[in-house]
Amino acid sequence: MFGNALKLALQAIRRNVLRSFLTTLGIIIGVAAVITMVTLGKGATAQVTAQVASLGSNLLMINRGQGFGPGRDRVSSPAFTLDDIDAIEREVAGLQAVAPMSSSNATLVMGNNSWNSTVRGSSDALLVAGNWQLDQGRIFTADEQASGAAVCVIGQTVSRQLFAELSPLQQSLRVGRFHCEIIGVFKGKGQTTFGQDQDDIVLLPWLTFSQRLAGHREVQQIYISLLDYVDAESVKQRITTLLRIRRHVSNPAQQNFSIMDTAELADTLTNTTRTMTHLLAAVAGVSLLVGGIGIMNIMLVSVTERTREIGTRLAVGALEREVLWQFLVEAVVLSSLGGLMGVLLAIALSFGLSWWMSIPYVFDAGITLTAFAFSALVGVVFGYFPARRAARMNPIDALRSQ
Amino acid sequence: MSSFIEFRDVHKTYGTGAVQYQALKGVNLSVQQGEFVSLMGPSGSGKSTAMNILGCLDVLSRGEYYFQGVPVSALDRHQRALLRRHHIGFVFQGFNLLARTSAHENIELPLIYRGLSKRERRWKVDQALDVVGLLPWAAHTPESLSGGQQQRVAIARALVTSPAILLADEPTGNLDSERSVDIMQLLSTLNQEQHLTIMMVTHEPDMAQYSQRIVHFSDGRVADDMGVSGG
Ligand SMILES: Nc1ncnc2c1ncn2[C@@H]1O[C@H](COP(=O)(O)OP(=O)(O)OP(=O)(O)O)[C@@H](O)[C@H]1O
Numbered sequence: 161m162f163g164n165a166l167k168l169a170l171q172a173i174r175r176n177v178l179r180s181f182l183t184t185l186g187i188i189i190g191v192a193a194v195i196t197m198v199t200l201g202k203g204a205t206a207q208v209t210a211q212v213a214s215l216g217s218n219l220l221m222i223n224r225g226q227g228f229g230p231g232r233d234r235v236s237s238p239a240f241t242l243d244d245i246d247a248i249e250r251e252v253a254g255l256q257a258v259a260p261m262s263s264s265n266a267t268l269v270m271g272n273n274s275w276n277s278t279v280r281g282s283s284d285a286l287l288v289a290g291n292w293q294l295d296q297g298r299i300f301t302a303d304e305q306a307s308g309a310a311v312c313v314i315g316q317t318v319s320r321q322l323f324a325e326l327s328p329l330q331q332s333l334r335v336g337r338f339h340c341e342i343i344g345v346f347k348g349k350g351q352t353t354f355g356q357d358q359d360d361i362v363l364l365p366w367l368t369f370s371q372r373l374a375g376h377r378e379v380q381q382i383y384i385s386l387l388d389y390v391d392a393e394s395v396k397q398r399i400t401t402l403l404r405i406r407r408h409v410s411n412p413a414q415q416n417f418s419i420m421d422t423a424e425l426a427d428t429l430t431n432t433t434r435t436m437t438h439l440l441a442a443v444a445g446v447s448l449l450v451g452g453i454g455i456m457n458i459m460l461v462s463v464t465e466r467t468r469e470i471g472t473r474l475a476v477g478a479l480e481r482e483v484l485w486q487f488l489v490e491a492v493v494l495s496s497l498g499g500l501m502g503v504l505l506a507i508a509l510s511f512g513l514s515w516w517m518s519i520p521y522v523f524d525a526g527i528t529l530t531a532f533a534f535s536a537l538v539g540v541v542f543g544y545f546p547a548r549r550a551a552r553m554n555p556i557d558a559l560r561s562q
Numbered sequence: 563m564s565s566f567i568e569f570r571d572v573h574k575t576y577g578t579g580a581v582q583y584q585a586l587k588g589v590n591l592s593v594q595q596g597e598f599v600s601l602m603g604p605s606g607s608g609k610s611t612a613m614n615i616l617g618c619l620d621v622l623s624r625g626e627y628y629f630q631g632v633p634v635s636a637l638d639r640h641q642r643a644l645l646r647r648h649h650i651g652f653v654f655q656g657f658n659l660l661a662r663t664s665a666h667e668n669i670e671l672p673l674i675y676r677g678l679s680k681r682e683r684r685w686k687v688d689q690a691l692d693v694v695g696l697l698p699w700a701a702h703t704p705e706s707l708s709g710g711q712q713q714r715v716a717i718a719r720a721l722v723t724s725p726a727i728l729l730a731d732e733p734t735g736n737l738d739s740e741r742s743v744d745i746m747q748l749l750s751t752l753n754q755e756q757h758l759t760i761m762m763v764t765h766e767p768d769m770a771q772y773s774q775r776i777v778h779f780s781d782g783r784v785a786d787d788m789g790v791s792g793g
Pocket residue numbers: 560576577583584585603604605606607608609610611612
């Protein structure tokens with residue numbers, strides 16, 4: 161009996177190519193849309209999670225200006241000094257490392273290659289305070305820092321741009337108007353949430369940067385790493401009090417610096433991506449629904465024709481259950497075919513899109529199965545139930561249906 | 563001996579409440595095995611209604627219907643379907659062929675439900691196509707066949723299962739007189755040589771002449787029931 165049902169179902173599919181195609185299309189679109197969106201959402205979340213990890217935990221970053229982000233009056237606020245750093249190290253307890261940070265753009269030249277990059281000046285404390293790790297070589301020694309030696313550590317992007325596959329260690333790199341020896345290469349950190357490449361960096365000892373490149377002694381940012389057991393809030397409070405005195409802030413509303421805490425930033429980022437993932441899931445749900453309605457429409461539009469067909473089949477000797485089997489098999493074949501094609505399309509689409517958006521591709525078996533099952537269910541329900549109604553009629557009533 | 567087919571005071575009411583219509587108002591009719599009966603009567607007199615009930619395609623509202631002594635009015639849907647499958651061949655007034663489906667496949671359909679092997683099906687379908695003279699048109703779909711050809715496909719589909727009774731609702735209604743005569747001769751031969759019981763609705767006295775008995779319907783009742791003179 162099943163063999164017959166399959167034979168008759170395939171015959172019916174072949175005979176109604178357009179209807180079969182449209183039904184399948186509804187399923188393909190529904191399934192592909194949902195899987196693609198959820199996959200991209202997951203990819204974006206994974207990327208942000210990685211970025212949050214690259215920030216490090218329990219770190220503070222002190223900026224001039226009132227807040228974080230572009231458009232705040234960071235430049236008009238006075239810069240920090242090395243004395244500020246000494247004061248913080250001396251007067252605030254619970255700090256693991258404190259590092260100054262200033263940056264400037266400069267052209268790097270290596271042989272015939274040149275590259276514009278951000279050159280930063282800091283100290284060996286930045287490894288801890290800025291959550292950087294070394295891939296090769298070493299960081300500055302105390303002597304090199306004290307004497308303003310011409311040494312530098314470069315990021316992955318700079319290494320790739322100027323040295324390709326070669327080892328940059330011990331090479332002499334021209335930075336602006338002077339040469340320095342490359343003593344180390346940082347591990348990659350990737351992009352920031354704002355799309356800035358963190359690996360496009362050359363790090364000089366603070367004194368070297370100040371004397372040979374920048375020509376000033378301004379500290380633009382201060383990076384701080386806290387000891388494990390320390391409460392970030394109270395440390396922030398103490399630094400704030402200290403810096404307000406040193407920077408002569410009398411009115412807290414006009415405070416000319418701000419302290420950011422990576423845990424806080426991570427929270428913000430995580431919340432943002434969570435919202436985005438929910439949004440994507442909602443959009444995906446809607447497209448699944450729309451796909452479902454599409455399938456339903458096509459099935460319902462053809463109900464009259466199919467009702468007559470069922471009347472004919474019953475009249476020439478089909479049993480109710482044989483008709484139902486045929487329709488069930490037909491619905492299952494179309495739905496699973498559509499579902500399968502939808503899944504393949506979704507994999508191709510989300511793979512391509514995540515490459516294009518440069519976010520990681522994360523395959524999600526859960527949503528793939530859910531989308532497949534939902535569409536298949538819609539196909540089967542709307543293919544099967546009208547058929548069941550028709551198969552229970554008197555054949556003559558089915559034949560007369562308009 | 564009980565009749566092959568027997569209607570006892572059969573009523574059929576269409577619709578419910580205010581829009582009720584009594585299509586059959588107490589039909590008594592019995593047909594013996596091997597008879598060839600014509601149903602005649604004005605349009606709307608209930609001929610098709612009676613045929614549909616005879617073919618187990620519809621159910622009566624009141625009265626009794628016996629098929630080879632079996633009380634059809636007491637059967638459930640499944641049992642009526644089995645009766646249709648094993649004993650009845652039906653030719654519709656409007657053909658009711660499956661669209662976009664070849665003549666061959668249309669005729670093959672009842673055999674698939676009866677579980678015949680591919681070889682048996684092929685053989686029987688070809689035979690039926692041959693009987694109605696449509697072998698060369700086996701691959702044509704109804705859309706590319708004339709009305710008369712479709713009618714013959716419908717007849718072949720009804721006959722291919724070798725039913726005990728052939729019920730034909732105006733089988734020549736769409737044919738020219740030459741084709742009609744062919745069909746009537748075919749039915750007549752089947753009746754005489756294979757003792758196939760045939761009930762046929764027709765408006766044409768010429769066609770009714772091929773049967774042995776004419777039952778006249780009028781306003782939902784049997785008005786006249788007589789043998790064919792010189793038939
Ligand atoms: N499904 C239905 N619902 C309501 N009324 C119906 C239905 N089918 C038939 N009728 C009515 O029942 C009456 C008998 O119809 P039937 O089709 O049996 O007539 P007929 O004798 O076959 O006519 P014709 O020669 O035109 O085919 C008609 O008045 C028709 O309008």
